Amino acid sequence: MHIPKEKITxxxxxxxxSTTTKAILIEKVDGVxxxxxxxxxxxxxxxxxxxxxxxxxxxxxxxxxLCHRKFLDNGTIIKPKKNExxxxxxxxxxxxxxxxxxxxxxxxxKSMTGESAQRAALGAGAIVMDVIATNDGxxxxxxxxxxxxxxxxxxxxxxxxDGGTTEHVAKLAELIAAADPKPRLGISYQLPxxxxxxxxAAGLVEERLGKKTALDITDNLRPTLETENLMPARHKIQxxxxxxxxxxxxxxxxxxxxxxxxxxxxxxxxxxxxxxIAKQKGMQVVGADIGGATTDVFSxxxxxxxxxxxANYGMSYSISNVFVDAGLDNIMRWVPFxxxxxxxxxxxxxxxxxxxxxxxxLKELIVEQAVAREALRLSxxxxxxLAVGLKGVQKERTIGDALTQEDSGESLVNLMRLNxxxxxxxxxxxxxxxxxxxxxxxxxxxxxxxTQLTVDSIFMMPQLGVLAKVHPEAALQVFExxxxxxxxxxxxxxxxxxxxxxxxxVKMKKQNGHEIDIDVPFGQLHIIxxxxxxxxxxxxxxxxxxxxxxxxxxxxxxxxxxxxTGVIVDTRGRRPFExxxxxxxxxxxxxxxIKAMDLYPKYPKxx
Amino acid sequence: xxxxYTPGLKVSENTIITKERRLxxxxxxxxxxxxxxxxxxIVAKTELPGNVELVNxxxxxxxxxxxxxxxxxxxxGDRVKKGESIAQSSSFFGIFTTxxxxxxxxxxxxxxxxxxxxxxxxxxxxxEVLSFIDGIVDEIIxxxxxxxxxxxxxIQGIFGVGGETVGELQMVATSPSTVLDEGMINDSYAGKxxxxxxxxTASAIKKAQSCKVKGIIAGGIDDETLKNFxxxxxxxxxxxxxxxxxxxxxxxxFGNINMAGKTFELLKQNNGKRTSINGATxxxxxxxxxxxxxxxxxxxxxxxxxxxxxxxxxxxxxTVRIIRVPHFGAIATVTALPPEPFEIETGxxxxxxxxxxxxxxxxxxxxxxxxxxxxx
Numbered sequence: 001m002h003i004p005k006e007k008i009t010x011x012x013x014x015x016x017x018s019t020t021t022k023a024i025l026i027e028k029v030d031g032v033x034x035x036x037x038x039x040x041x042x043x044x045x046x047x048x049x050x051x052x053x054x055x056x057x058x059x060x061x062x063x064x065x066l067c068h069r070k071f072l073d074n075g076t077i078i079k080p081k082k083n084e085x086x087x088x089x090x091x092x093x094x095x096x097x098x099x100x101x102x103x104x105x106x107x108x109x110k111s112m113t114g115e116s117a118q119r120a121a122l123g124a125g126a127i128v129m130d131v132i133a134t135n136d137g138x139x140x141x142x143x144x145x146x147x148x149x150x151x152x153x154x155x156x157x158x159x160x161x162d163g164g165t166t167e168h169v170a171k172l173a174e175l176i177a178a179a180d181p182k183p184r185l186g187i188s189y190q191l192p193x194x195x196x197x198x199x200x201a202a203g204l205v206e207e208r209l210g211k212k213t214a215l216d217i218t219d220n221l222r223p224t225l226e227t228e229n230l231m232p233a234r235h236k237i238q239x240x241x242x243x244x245x246x247x248x249x250x251x252x253x254x255x256x257x258x259x260x261x262x263x264x265x266x267x268x269x270x271x272x273x274x275x276x277i278a279k280q281k282g283m284q285v286v287g288a289d290i291g292g293a294t295t296d297v298f299s300x301x302x303x304x305x306x307x308x309x310x311a312n313y314g315m316s317y318s319i320s321n322v323f324v325d326a327g328l329d330n331i332m333r334w335v336p337f338x339x340x341x342x343x344x345x346x347x348x349x350x351x352x353x354x355x356x357x358x359x360x361x362l363k364e365l366i367v368e369q370a371v372a373r374e375a376l377r378l379s380x381x382x383x384x385x386l387a388v389g390l391k392g393v394q395k396e397r398t399i400g401d402a403l404t405q406e407d408s409g410e411s412l413v414n415l416m417r418l419n420x421x422x423x424x425x426x427x428x429x430x431x432x433x434x435x436x437x438x439x440x441x442x443x444x445x446x447x448x449x450x451t452q453l454t455v456d457s458i459f460m461m462p463q464l465g466v467l468a469k470v471h472p473e474a475a476l477q478v479f480e481x482x483x484x485x486x487x488x489x490x491x492x493x494x495x496x497x498x499x500x501x502x503x504x505x506v507k508m509k510k511q512n513g514h515e516i517d518i519d520v521p522f523g524q525l526h527i528i529x530x531x532x533x534x535x536x537x538x539x540x541x542x543x544x545x546x547x548x549x550x551x552x553x554x555x556x557x558x559x560x561x562x563x564x565t566g567v568i569v570d571t572r573g574r575r576p577f578e579x580x581x582x583x584x585x586x587x588x589x590x591x592x593x594i595k596a597m598d599l600y601p602k603y604p605k606x607x
Numbered sequence: 608x609x610x611x612y613t614p615g616l617k618v619s620e621n622t623i624i625t626k627e628r629r630l631x632x633x634x635x636x637x638x639x640x641x642x643x644x645x646x647x648x649i650v651a652k653t654e655l656p657g658n659v660e661l662v663n664x665x666x667x668x669x670x671x672x673x674x675x676x677x678x679x680x681x682x683x684g685d686r687v688k689k690g691e692s693i694a695q696s697s698s699f700f701g702i703f704t705t706x707x708x709x710x711x712x713x714x715x716x717x718x719x720x721x722x723x724x725x726x727x728x729x730x731x732x733x734x735e736v737l738s739f740i741d742g743i744v745d746e747i748i749x750x751x752x753x754x755x756x757x758x759x760x761x762i763q764g765i766f767g768v769g770g771e772t773v774g775e776l777q778m779v780a781t782s783p784s785t786v787l788d789e790g791m792i793n794d795s796y797a798g799k800x801x802x803x804x805x806x807x808t809a810s811a812i813k814k815a816q817s818c819k820v821k822g823i824i825a826g827g828i829d830d831e832t833l834k835n836f837x838x839x840x841x842x843x844x845x846x847x848x849x850x851x852x853x854x855x856x857x858x859x860x861f862g863n864i865n866m867a868g869k870t871f872e873l874l875k876q877n878n879g880k881r882t883s884i885n886g887a888t889x890x891x892x893x894x895x896x897x898x899x900x901x902x903x904x905x906x907x908x909x910x911x912x913x914x915x916x917x918x919x920x921x922x923x924x925x926t927v928r929i930i931r932v933p934h935f936g937a938i939a940t941v942t943a944l945p946p947e948p949f950e951i952e953t954g955x956x957x958x959x960x961x962x963x964x965x966x967x968x969x970x971x972x973x974x975x976x977x978x979x980x981x982x983x
Contacts, residue, residue, distance in 0.1 A: 170721040321842030345830035346861040365953040432954035
């Protein structure tokens with residue numbers, strides 16, 4: 001960086017997504033860093049441009065126009081800031097364009113070193129294409145064929161504890177050597193392989209892979225059975241990503257020269273900022289970033305951070321895959337009108353092949369938001385499945401815990417303990433009404449008990465994640481003031497009941513002394529107004545058969561936070577949450593909830 | 608904002624066409640810079656390493672991995688025939704022997720004294736890269752391939768299935784709205800690339816396959832038809848390796864959508880000419896769109912010397928294609944680019960473009976994201 005941190009007053013940050021490149025300007029105003037403006041442009045990794053920096057320059061140009069200022073001089077960012085009208089002090093960027101970092105991981109036992117390797121790769125911001133393990137049920141030739149076919153950007157090879165048996169790791173190395181994998185981008189360079197397994201086997205691995213690949217050896221990510229040490233492997237992956245893989249992507253070489261600090265993979269940057277929030281507020285947090293190609297889910301429970309990337313669930317490039325995996329019925333259950341299947345299929349495929357388009361008609365918006373609910377639900381299911389067993393960085397466990405790991409398998413994600421749900425990504429951040437975002441989050445994640453709902457206002461968490469590396473104070477100030485939008489608080493008793501029967505009583509005392517006492521029957525959404533910045537004390541008493549976290553029928557007390565929507569009492573049921581099976585009844589309920597939440601500009605009879 | 612960057616699909620009557628022809632692995636380039644190539648010429652070739660077979664010799668011979676080299680009959684790099692012994696153990700002073708036969712023809716790639724495994728590499732598969740279009744070799748990429756240049760008509764499709772193929776262009780549709788059905792296809796179209804209008808039907812694809820048609824170009828295809836044709840529901844748009852014996856190129860999108868008038872007219876003008884098409888589509892990292900290339904006949908050096916600059920800026924007067932409902936598929940002219948965000952039916956405030964639909968003269972305000980420039 002060419003300027004001392006204390007002198008920074010103006011920051012330009014971009015995030016190159018697979019669909020859109022977003023640029024934001026952050027400046028110090030009256031001693032506090034604030035977001036000034038945001039511009040965006042289509043990402044340019046497609047012919048005839050095939051240079052990511054063009055999209056970056058276009059997004060900055062839009063920012064220039066919106067701010068009536070000049071940041072570019074003949075395609076170069078003006079640095080440092082010259083005056084109020086020209087230049088910025090630093091420029092930083094994140095990127096997931098070009099498909100992000102696509103990795104394969106290999107470990108000896110799938111549920112032990114395989115899973116640890118998967119967590120290391122995911123934590124570094126990668127998409128894990130496959131996990132190869134000696135006990136994955138595939139024959140060697142099938143695994144070799146798979147490695148050759150997938151052409152990953154990088155392979156992480158783990159396996160064995162330090163000083164343990166070397167045979168299995170050597171076998172994995174032989175498998176990879178036999179596959180002789182070629183990188184996805186560019187045939188003239190060797191595929192990077194990170195070895196983070198048994199230190200005693202490093203020589204054997206070197207012998208087998210040293211000449212054929214760009215092998216890099218780092219500390220074992222599972223040095224003993226009861227410890228996981230992911231950071232050295234993560235750092236190695238991120239360094240290789242920047243200096244090896246991204247060099248091959250169109251225009252990244254140029255982009256890397258433009259930035260003042262290393263470019264971070266988007267999911268890594270979002271994960272960093274989520275951890276900062278959870279730590280700072282001492283909360284259990286779940287976050288989801290739904291993009292065009294992938295959906296990333298982050299969670300922090302009991303101080304343990306987990307992240308997953310669902311590589312093929314997204315709202316544009318991967319929309320068709322959401323449709324295939326979720327199925328027509330699951331998507332249409334959220335839609336209060338009927339659609340011809342042929343028409344719906346064509347519309348979804350058209351969004352896939354023209355990923356930058358946006359819904360113009362209300363019905364189209366409703367369908368897209370239905371797809372988003374399913375993409376988030378599927379991604380969250382995947383997250384819950386991986387956030388199990390031995391978790392986190394350098395977490396100590398006893399040998400007994402480690403041996404029972406396969407059996408325990410219980411997800412760390414506990415929705416009843418969840419304090420805050422954070423949404424991010426175009427479909428959530430740019431929903432025309434904030435109530436729509438709240439509703440999508442509730443329908444996809446089905447929060448239980450009392451949960452605060454928030455959204456990244458304009459999808460700027462990636463940029464703040466990388467900014468936190470350079471200027472943590474600036475990142476936190478902008479995060480507090482401009483990034484998070486407080487949507488409100490969801491109160492959802494767990495249990496099932498009959499439509500219209502008693503479910504829960506909510507007593508609320510606002511800061512101005514105003515008191516509310518309301519019974520909400522089963523099957524409803526009820527809003528209690530509570531503006532952004534206000535809190536209220538609540539006593540929530542479910543009827544017998546419903547649980548707010550303290551057992552059936554037991555009252556809970558707590559503080560709820562206001563937001564753009566307010567406090568939402570959701571008595572639609574949990575475990576299970578079910579929509580009416582009868583179509584007419586389902587549509588009637590959906591319309592009732594749409595009206596209760598004031599979701600759309602009109603409440604049309606959609607038929 | 609007076610103009611806006613808007614990527615679009617290229618539909619050009621006469622443009623410089625550059626095609627990179629690369630091997631998947633390092634190999635030999637067979638042509639020289641400046642030389643003329645035909646679409647069917649092999650420009651580079653290599654050998655893809657064969658599949659591997661792992662043979663657990665130590666298990667078969669009941670020996671220790673460290674001893675493996677003592678029992679091997681062949682060494683690394685040796686060629687082997689299927690059934691031939693690669694290792695052997697003996698007992699009772701050599702009276703009884705246990706052989707370890709090779710499961711395939713190939714080469715001994717490695718012998719591991721750590722795991723006791725022998726890696727056998729099957730014979731390599733030759734790979735050849737053709738020129739694909741008629742043109743002049745503009746650049747040699749050492750050991751990897753060439754860049755071939757030509758001029759002619761060039762159309763980018765939006766989505767395709769199947770790989771590269773070359774054939775004579777045959778107009779079958781009479782207008783951009785013609786639905787291409789089986790009754791319109793016959794055996795005389797064998798080896799040709801046929802052009803439909805607004806839709807390819809499932810029955811038309813079947814008939815074309817049976818008539819040995821090489822490729823079909825049309826405005827639209829139903830997703831249901833595609834699913835039945837592929838045999839699976841396409842989740843992520845990465846295509847090009849389907850082995851269906853026919854290549855499809857869709858120019859507008861999914862559904863029954865009239866082919867853009869300009870595209871249709873351009874194809875019509877080139878009826879009967881040799882045409883190269885590629886259905887390969889990758890709507891992800893490093894996006895690839897399907898292509899229709901009709902190189903100019905009797906190409907000269909000067910034809911390829913002055914590449915025109917691509918104009919990707921949308922401005923008043925530009926021709927655009929509307930790429931989302933309402934008016935999906937309509938061709939329109941930009942009448943204004945208001946700088947301020949505008950509230951659309953969904954309630955979202957977005958940057959918009961005002962357009963006049965060419966065919967009807969109707970005016971609409973649409974999100975800028977929902978139009979694409981038709982590049983010239």
